[in-house]
Amino acid sequence: MVTDVLVIGGGPAGMSSALSAGENGSKVLLVERDETLGGILNQCIHNGFGLHYFGEELTGPEFAHRFRKMVEREKNITVLTSALVTKLGENTATILCKNGVKEVKFKACVLSVGCKEKTAGNISLNGTRPMGILTAGTAQKMVNIDGKMVGKDVVILGSGDIGLIMARRLTLEGAKVHMVLEINSTSSGLKRNILQCLNDFNIPLLYNSTIFEVVGENRVEGVFYGQVDEKFNKIESTRKFLKCDAVILSVGLTPDLQLLPNIEKSKTSGLVVNEHYESEMPSIFTCGNALHVHDLVDNVALEGKEVGRYASLYAQGKLESGKTIKVLHSADFAYALPQTLFEGEGEVELKFRLKNKIVRKWIKVKSEGVEVGKRFVLAGVPGEMMTVKFSKNGVKNSVTLEVE
């Protein structure tokens, strides 16, 4: 098989980049490992999607549906579902699908494979491993796709957004969610979710707290939980027991780059990219949660659109690079993307996450001490990806993001 642009992963990032690559005149092969396009959106049946992209509030399946329809209408896109890319190199990939093991030659590739959830193993959850310990995403799939209850008495570990969403979902579907435990002193979840998913149902959110031990042989029978100190050491004197039959984990997401195990990853655990979201592996572009975990699917779709266009231009030999500008940041930031820019004209956008909450501050972009861009922030939190735009005219060597 031969294509101009190979898009790996048919979630919002992949569909969006396939669309934009197709609209830009490239032949696109969009490969999705599931039976249908949409990715994790299909199981996110709650609302809150699409306000930025479509200007109206949609549920996950509806957001996916709209993109799916657009993909179906785009003649330049060939969709291959139930297909897994098992190997990826420069200009060539191996796909395992119902037609066999296929080699695909491509001119450009968009890696939009999404992220994966951290597991009980990743956080070394102590105790036994009975049925009932599930990541929030797996629980979500079981409840929303299979229509099955994962537990009657539930504890949620971690206050990430999916955990909060699942607290509400399980409550509405008939379970008692006893508490959400958060090891940090703040939640990475959105304020709206804390209000509408926990406060609405009087579900307590305990900060600086975690599960000490899971108990149960066949199914979860309960947990010992309690508080931790600043170094996350368990404070044994606070140890309490709670009877429950399910432990839902919402302890973080990481880009799922199993396909490229030996490539160096950035602070986001995604690939290091330049202004065109092209990785250090020539011809491989990346976007969406495979690059950095987003809080809004709208931003994923927008990023996909941009990167699809770059990949398409690259495939057509029209993408111009230039001398490199390094993107640096102060310790106030968790990361900034892309990691490099190209010297030249025009406006560029940097994406970043803060390490701590800021109120009434300026985000400034400086080049060799000189301010080249800024943005006033009324309030910024680590849970929200933010952007700053600036003109790169005349900028050389490096830019640095700072908070003032």
Added chain:
Amino acid sequence: MVFDVLIVGGGVVGTAIFNKLVRIGKKVALIDKASDVATGASKANSGLVHSGYDPAPNSLKAKMNVRGSALFDALTKRLKVPFKRIGALVVGDDEKMIKNLYERGLQNGVKGLSILNRDEILKKVPNIADGNLVALYSKTAGVVSPYYLAISLADEGILNGGKVFLEEDLVNAEKEGEIFKITTKKNVFHAKNVVNSAGAGYNDVAKILGSETYPLSFRRGEYFVFGDTAPLNLKHTIFPLPTRLGKGVLVTPTIDGNYLVGPTSEDGDNITKTTYNGLNEIKAKASMILKNLNFKDAIREFSGVRVISGDDFIIEKSKKQAGVINLAGICSPGLSSAPAIAEYVTELLGYPLKEKEGLKELKDYTLLKNLPLKEQNAKIRENADYGEVVCKCEKITKGDIVDALNRPLKIRSVDGIKRRTNAGMGGCQGGFCFTKVVNLILKERKISYEEVLKENRGSFVALGNIREV
């Protein structure tokens, strides 16, 4: 029907005995209380086939280990169970102790042993921690999946006429003349002989049978699992010098491409749990073996419980109850010894070892991903299920999983599928494929969602429909 032998306990030892007795033409039944074979100590150990330098000379352990290891090549080849002699190093700074081990190995009849200096160690293990100056290298040490071996032993036995009964709770045993009448909650079995290979449940079974009980203790071992993408660059099993409590925290590649780091060794109850202290102990000890272990690469922790009875295995005919064979305290090197124990028990039962003619061969269940490309395509052409990946981390296809469900031993657990195919064993630990596997099980087994298990009875994957529980 009267069985020649009823085996209680389907760990790797029980299934090896089952398999052997079927192959010599006996009528054999194996019962286990779990929902699959190999769910006790056989599912949670280091997966090592030791060469036999460690046990005391002339002990049953030494004999069984050396003979057992020698039988592994032919056995695993016949069963199409992956097995590799990757070699093991016992490392340390005490040359005298290493020499003692070497001598003991020679005494036990172990071949392929040599002593390595620091430079030679570095060639084999570039990331060996400082301070490990000398090593005993055992060329023939190997790795195998202990549960996959037990499953295959059971399956081949069933294929050749043996019977395996799962979820059987032993209630009563009595003798009607020379014949045992064994009653479980579900069935009544008649058998001329009974083999007690119940592992952690040995004494409970012995009490019902009226055979000898022994002082047994449980020793818990915790492990970390590192994924195949962890950059360890490790090709051999690395042990520290043994201590009184066992072989210490080792690091080894597994046959599936992952890595194991562990075990701890803590006396206590029979609960397979991981603990804060245990995991920290592994971190500290393992860093004395390998330099480049980053525990952020860990994808899972687990623990297994070994049953200890003194210094040696107990494998003998019961004096209290004629017709019963006792197997107690089969801890390490139980896996390595299993094929030899099967022969030994056969002889204790008074049967010749010669196998009967016309035995059926177990089907080749090699996973699609492990086949040559041409064969992969041929298989997918024949059945598109082999082209549909269910577990993307381990690249396990729907065809692989359906095959596993249609193996001779019928199971209904997600962990059972994991042991047969590796589905759910990778980086996401089943996060993406758990419900897919559940749906394949219920469809193939024709049972409801709520009847699918994670592991044993009671571990139902779901409690019922939404809004109905």
Added chain:
Amino acid sequence: MEKIELTCIMCPLGCQLVVSKDKNAITVTGNNCQRGEIFGKEEVTCPMRMVTSSVKTSKGVKACRTTKPVPKSMVFDVMKEIEKLRLKSVKFGEVVIKNVLNTGADIVITAND
């Protein structure tokens, strides 16, 4: 006079609002902008919530939603109405309950066919 404390969710600032309520008026303090005042007033008078769930069909569960927010106090009642349904099959966008409990909102299927 009744005082209710709330965290504003209109932006990441997360102002701690105090909403005071008596017979004649509702006042909001602690807000930094007008959106906070609107939010505070609505949350104590008639908070509205979108309800999403799944309907049971002979082909498994299918995701659904209310077409607009309903009073927060009625969320569980709406869930009960959704639970009453046992449908054969449904299509994307199909209305399965019209004007659920007179809220003015319909229950519509959001799952892919």
